[in-house]
Amino acid sequence: MADLGRLNQLPVLYSTPQGIYLGGGDHGEILLPNRYVPRGTQIDDVLEVFIYRDSEDRLIATTEKPLVMVGESAPLKVVSVNRNVGAFLDWGLPKDLLLPFRQQAEPVYPGDTVIAHAMVDEKTDRIIATTKLNKHLNKPKPVGFKAGQPVALVILAETPLGYNAIVEGTHQGLLYHSNVGARLEIGQKLKGFISAVLPGGKLDLTLDAKGYKRVAPLTEQILTAMQENGGSLSFDDDSSPEVIRQNFDCSKKAFKQALGALFRQRRIRFTNPGIAYVDIRENTGQEWRPGE
Structure with a gap:
């Protein structure tokens, strides 16, 4: 049976000048207009479609995905x-x-x-x-969430403790001010992580992964940005949290930890302001290895 307001896997029944008809179970046959029919579609193929009602209140299918689905x-x-x-x-x-x-x-x-x-x-x-x-958001204990899991967030409201955020479009969690660093806007979309699943199903959130999982990818991101910018960047420990979040999608704390790791590895030097790439192999004539 086709599920209204969600993605469905429906079989192709037959073709008409207006489009193809899909099997919607108890909902009967549902039209997928020609402009949405994938090239090469054949009878008995199964297509992923979103089901909603058109201006005449008829069920209709589309291969386009809306910005929100039922339950989100x-x-x-x-x-x-x-x-x-x-x-x-x-x-x-x-x-x-x-x-x-x-x-x-x-x-x-x-x-x-x-x-x-x-x-x-x-x-x-x-x-x-x-x-x-x-x-709709204050649901029973969320199933499937675990600490360290990456999630999509939408900022819902600011509170004395931090920001309430919608998690994966279905649940609510809290981003503490201490884990943010920069002011966030209501409706802002962010990538985040589950920091803890508390008793009763409440979710604590963070904008950065923990430990090495956070720092290692960020160091590579910084190095790539430097290479694309001719070997240097204007960002360093003194850059504002807002600028860091805008350019690297991380907190200032995480950015400073990544810079520290790169400096200890002798891969950057501070130019005050900014940083510059250091190629150890050019200085020593030997292949560089972390920790050497």
């Missing part, structure tokens, strides 16, 4: 407001996503970006959005 939360831009029904959000598909007035935590206006959760309205069987997030 994401930042979406308000396209327009209809005083009779609510706001419409851009979720990456031809038909905008309805945010009914009754589902708005506070009024929204065209041009706003809101954190919205996609769900199926039980009364109409249509996909709608809500900005009343608590009951």
Whole structure:
């Protein structure tokens, strides 16, 4: 059976001038318009498609992926407001996503970006959005998350302790101020990590991997950036956390640890300001090895 608002694996039944029809189980046959049909598609092929309702309320398939699926939360831009029904959000598909007035935590206006959760309205069987997030993100203990796991984050709100963030579009976690270093914006998308799964299922988050897992990839990133910039960079220990986050997607603490590792390996020197690449082989005539 096709699952409304999510990705589905559906078989190709037959072709028409308008497109191909897919087997939707209890939902019957579902049209995949020609513009979405992959080249070389044959009868009985199985395609991955997203199922939603078109402007005439018919089920329709697309091979495009929306910015949010049912059961997920994401930042979406308000396209327009209809005083009779609510706001419409851009979720990456031809038909905008309805945010009914009754589902708005506070009024929204065209041009706003809101954190919205996609769900199926039980009364109409249509996909709608809500900005009343608590009951959707405060779920039972999350399954499958573990310490050190990389995750996609969306900043939800600032609190006295740090920032509440949406984890993988489905759960909520906390980024402590001590693990951030730079001010974050509501709706900002970041790469992060699970630092701890606490009793009761609460998630503690960090923007950097721990220990060597954090430093080793970052040192290679810094070296690559230096090579692409002619052997030097204008960034060093005195660079601001905001500049470091923007250019290297890491905290200032992690950046300083990576610079320290490169300096101890004699692969960089500090030029005050900035850093420059050091090729030990040119100085010694021997192949360089870490720790030598």
